[in-house]
Amino acid sequence: MKINVKRKLLSLFTGELFAAVSFALLWIMYIQLFDWTEPYLTSFPSLYAFVLLEFILLQGSFYWFLKFRQVQRECYSHLPYRQLRLFVFFKRFNLFLIAIGLLLMIYQYKINAVDFYWFLFLYVFAIIEYINYYHIRLSYQSIDEIKDLIRQRGLRSSKLARELKNL
Template sequence: MRDRMERRLSYLISGETFAIIMFPIIYAVSFFAYQDLKLHFLFSFWLSFFLLEFILLQGSLYWRVKLKQLKKEPSIILPQRVVRTLQVLEKANGGLLLLTLLFFVIDFLIWYPNVPFKELSITGYIFIFAFLEYVNYFYIQLSYDNISDLKFLIKTRRLKEAYIKKDIRRGSSR
């Protein structure tokens, strides 16, 4: 069981880390391949992109801490300082989401009536992806990519509580 959990945590770490590395590369390639796209002019694009990368980094680091804890201790209950950090990050992410929405509106108003629809659409998709990652980590698990998760989903017909949310609740009650 412990081996399986270590493999699962390593898989999650590598997936998040891969995404963190690949998204800037994809942006760089698309910057040169699609020079008519002017994403770099939109502050909301940069905020959305930063937010997505920031949340993915948090996920990667969270899984690393869980793996380290699993290797060190018989349980994976997080230290109090990590729980407090997660609480701060949850609030910071929420603030960044609101700030990004504000700048999305500002970008729209700045560019009106010549609104760059493609650029704002891409920015919107990145923002939605960041928002879904935030929900997936801090509220409700949205990713069901293994048999155990799928069995739970089929059996209970409900979504699981996010792992970080569980750890925050557990840590707050100590």
């Protein structure tokens, strides 16, 4: 069982990190290769939404790394208080950044910017990731996890949300 838990946590950590790094590389590559993408990818609102998404993905990767490190040390409890306090800060800071993004969305909509829908896609993606980490688990990766979801008849709190609740 310990090996399965370690494997799962390593997969979650590296998967989130890989997503964050590959998104950034693709972003840069598209700016370099395709002239038509420049207004979409280099406007301030789009960059803001992208950085917000990357920031939240990196938080998720960091959380799974800390959990993986705990299992390596054969500690299966919640994260230490100091580390959980860091995630409380992240949660609040994310809300602040999401609120700023809402203002940018209103501004984008009012000026009818060419990149509004691209910004909206990235912004909603970031909010979904925030909800997935800090509130409700939205990602189910295996058949067994999907079967559990159906049996439970509903979504459950994310692992991080449960740990923060106990803080």
